[in-house]
Amino acid sequence: MADIHASALASLPSVDRLLRRPDADALVAAYGRAAVTNAIRGVLDELRAAPARLPPDVAAAVLGRVSQRLEDEARPSLRPVFNLTGTVLHTNLGRAPLPDEAIDAVRDAAREATNLEYDLARGRRGERDDHVERQLCALTGAQAATVVNNNAAAVLLVLNTLASRREVPVSRGELIEIGGSFRLPDIMRRAGCRLREVGTTNRTHLDDFAQAIGPKTGLVLKAHASNYAIEGFTAAVAERDLAQLCDARGVPFVVDLGSGALIDLRRFGLPQEPTPAQAIAQGAALVTFSGDKLLGGPQAGLIVGRADLIERIRRNPMKRALRVDKLTLAALAAVLRLYEDPERLVARLPVLRRLARPVAEIRALAERLRPQLAAWVKPGVEVGVVDCESEVGSGAAPRRHLPSAGLALRPGSTRLAAALRALPIPVIGRLQDGALILDLRCLEESDAVRFAGQLRRA
Numbered sequence: 389m390a391d392i393h394a395s396a397l398a399s400l401p402s403v404d405r406l407l408r409r410p411d412a413d414a415l416v417a418a419y420g421r422a423a424v425t426n427a428i429r430g431v432l433d434e435l436r437a438a439p440a441r442l443p444p445d446v447a448a449a450v451l452g453r454v455s456q457r458l459e460d461e462a463r464p465s466l467r468p469v470f471n472l473t474g475t476v477l478h479t480n481l482g483r484a485p486l487p488d489e490a491i492d493a494v495r496d497a498a499r500e501a502t503n504l505e506y507d508l509a510r511g512r513r514g515e516r517d518d519h520v521e522r523q524l525c526a527l528t529g530a531q532a533a534t535v536v537n538n539n540a541a542a543v544l545l546v547l548n549t550l551a552s553r554r555e556v557p558v559s560r561g562e563l564i565e566i567g568g569s570f571r572l573p574d575i576m577r578r579a580g581c582r583l584r585e586v587g588t589t590n591r592t593h594l595d596d597f598a599q600a601i602g603p604k605t606g607l608v609l610k611a612h613a614s615n616y617a618i619e620g621f622t623a624a625v626a627e628r629d630l631a632q633l634c635d636a637r638g639v640p641f642v643v644d645l646g647s648g649a650l651i652d653l654r655r656f657g658l659p660q661e662p663t664p665a666q667a668i669a670q671g672a673a674l675v676t677f678s679g680d681k682l683l684g685g686p687q688a689g690l691i692v693g694r695a696d697l698i699e700r701i702r703r704n705p706m707k708r709a710l711r712v713d714k715l716t717l718a719a720l721a722a723v724l725r726l727y728e729d730p731e732r733l734v735a736r737l738p739v740l741r742r743l744a745r746p747v748a749e750i751r752a753l754a755e756r757l758r759p760q761l762a763a764w765v766k767p768g769v770e771v772g773v774v775d776c777e778s779e780v781g782s783g784a785a786p787r788r789h790l791p792s793a794g795l796a797l798r799p800g801s802t803r804l805a806a807a808l809r810a811l812p813i814p815v816i817g818r819l820q821d822g823a824l825i826l827d828l829r830c831l832e833e834s835d836a837v838r839f840a841g842q843l844r845r846a
Contacts, residue, residue: 399446400432400435400436400446400450401446401447401450403425403428403429403432405447406428406447406450406451406454407421407424407425407428409447409451411448411451412424412451415451415454415455415458418458419458419462423458423461424454424458427454427457427458427461428450428451428454430457431450431453431454431457432450434453435450467813467814468813469481469813469814469815469816470813470814470815470816470830470831470835470839471816471830472794472815472816472817472825472826472827472828472830472831473816473817473818473827474776474777474778474779474792474794474818474825474827474829475778475779475780475781476739476742476743476778476779476780476781476829476830477680477681477682477739477780477781477782477784478781478782479781479782481816483680483681483687483781483782484680484681484682484683484684484685484738484739485738485739486684486685486686486719486723486738487684487722487723487726487736487737487738489722489723489725489726489736490685490686490718490719490720490722490723491719492722493718493719493721493722494715494718494719496718497714497715497717497718498714498715502714502718504516504519504714504717515702516535516711516712516714516717517533517534517535517702519717519718519721520533520535520717520720520721520724521533521534523721523724523725523727523728524690524692524724525692527650527664527665527724527727528650528663528664528665528668528675528692529665529668529669530664530668530675530692530693530694531693531694531695531698532692532693532694532695532698532699533690533691533692533693533698534690534691534698534701534702534707535679535688535689535690535691535711535712535716535717535720536688536689536691536707536710536711536712537687537688537689537710537711537712537716538678538680538687538688538689539644539646539648539676539677539678539689539690540570540575540689541689541710542644542676542677542689542690542691543572543575543579543644543676543689544575544578544579544706544710545689545691545701545704545706545707545710546607546642546674546676546691546701547575547576547579547580547581547606547607547609548579548580548581548704548706549697549700549701549704549706550606550607550640550642550697550700551579551580551581551605551606551607552579552580552581552606553580553581553582554581554582554604554605554606554607555581555582555583555584555600555602555604555605555606556576556581556582556583556584556605556606556607556608556609557584557585557586557597557600557601557605557608557609558572558583558584558585558586558608558609558610558611559585559586559587559592559596559610559624559625560585560586560587560588560589560592561587561588561589561590561591561592561613561618561622561624562609562610562611562612562613563583563585563611564611564613572611581606582604584600584605586599586600589618590618590620590621590622590623591621591622591623591624592623592624592625593623593625594625594629594630594633596625597625597630597633598633601633601634601637601639605637605639606639606640607634607639607640607641607642607673608630608633608634608639608640608641608642609642609643609644610625610627610630610641610642610643610644610672611644611646612643612644612645612646612647612662626670627641627643627667627670627671627672628670628671631670631671631672631673632671634671634673635671640673640674640694640697641671641672641673641674642672642673642674642675642676642693643667643672643674643675643676644675644676644677645662645663645664645667645675645676645677646676646677646678646681646783646784647661647677647678647681647682647782647783647784648677648678648679648680648681648682648683648690649661649662649663649682649683649784650663650664650665650682650683650727651663651727651730651733653682653740653743656734656740656743656744657744658740658743658744658780658790659780659784659788661682661784664677664690664692668692668693672693673693673694673697674691674692674693674694674697674698675691675692675693676689676690676691677689677690678690678782679716679720679723681782681783681784682739682780682784683723684723684737684738684739684740685719685720685723685724686715686716686719686720686723687716688712688716688720689710723737738832741832742829742830742832743780743790745829747791747792747793750792750793750794750828750829751773751775751793753793753828753831753833753836754773754793754794754795754828755773756836757795757828757836757839757840758771758772758773758795760840760843760844761795761797761826761843763843764843764846765797765804769797769798769799769804770797770798771795771796771797772795772796772798773793773794773795773796774793774794774795774796774823774825775791775792775793776792776793776794776825776827777789777790777791777792778790778791778792778827778829790829792827792828792829793827793828794825794826794827794828794829795825795826795828796823796824796825796826797823797824797826798822798823798824799822799823800819800820800822800823800824800825801819801824802819804824805817805819805824808824811842811843811846812842812845813838813839813842815839
């Protein structure tokens with residue numbers, strides 16, 4: 389046995405010999421000599437650990453493994469996937485896809501130096517918020533606006549600026565928790581303010597706030613219940629009434645909307661979500677919301693409202709730590725420009741296009757793709773067209789589902805789901821009631837060609 393082991397080890401080619409082979413030249417040209425050399429050494433170490441399994445043509449086998457290793461290592465960790473989960477704004481899958489206009493704007497901003505913080509008219513230092521402030525004010529009715537890296541940061545910055553070491557009354561029914569066990573009370577503690585709970589879980593009245601507001605109050609916060617619903621014997625204070633109370637007491641009234649719908653979505657047949665313009669009209673001093681949810685833009689936290697409060701927020705040293713870069717601003721500005729033409733917004737903004745997509749169109753796509761998926765799966769797995777339900781996701785419209793259609797693979801299994809994820813463009817579905825469901829709401833016609841193509845190649 390020892391002789392066999394030694395003989396196998398002796399048959400392993402050296403690193404230099406492998407590098408001199410013609411089939412190594414292509415690898416060196418693609419990945420560089422250092423990377424190929426390191427990969428060869430790694431594969432040889434693996435084979436030395438199990439020499440009895442050496443193939444007849446050892447050199448070719450080694451370079452084959454080297455090629456696969458280099459290809460795997462070169463593949464970006466952050467990759468495009470097909471989101472067939474049925475959740476349009478899926479937090480784990482990047483939320484809103486950007487429109488072509490935003491992608492082009494990001495490319496242009498990335499290629500060259502930009503006037504990010506430079507006033508071209510005056511020839512001196514400028515403010516990066518200037519690139520989106522006018523558009524945000526026009527769309528929301530606010531006096532001023534600023535941008536940070538996400539909505540949690542927006543809430544944190546507002547609280548720290550206006551209520552550090554002070555109290556913030558919040559209804560008990562609005563002490564929200566978002567993904568990853570990230571809770572509003574935790575944000576408030578980090579912001580340096582003290583939570584003052586008012587009312588009960590299901591019923592809060594104006595008088596509850598009136599009794600809570602005092603000399604130690606920094607601001608009053610109303611958080612939109614975007615990812616849950618309280619029904620039955622309930623009561624909540626209207627924003628206009630709460631704004632009037634805060635105005636009379638000289639305390640800022642802040643509304644955290646989260647979902648970021650800039651327009652009334654009912655015009656597109658979608659569930660209603662509150663808008664920043666409505667909150668401003670009701671008397672909110674500041675409104676915070678997300679850029680990468682229903683707004684359909686890049687990840688960002690937007691703060692709009694009174695000019696004096698926005699100026700205080702900009703002077704907070706934390707603002708610099710939470711600010712966005714030129715690529716985010718370029719994408720956001722491009723998306724906001726699309727809102728200037730609301731008649732064509734659904735056609736041009738991917739998130740709205742997918743949310744408003746007719747069921748008949750989705751079902752027709754499922755019928756066309758069914759035979760190709762059926763040819764890809766192993767015998768014993770049935771593929772059928774099914775009706776299903778999509779959801780908006782990212783906490784928006786939690787009580788409303790959108791009728792959809794898709795493909796069901798039965799029996800579904802974690803192994804089958806893993807096989808779909810292993811495709812060149814991973815396919816992410818959902819296991820439900822013994823089936824693997826691929827909801828096709830987010831698979832647009834241009835994507836369907838690539839989806840079907842990789843099934844044929846596989």
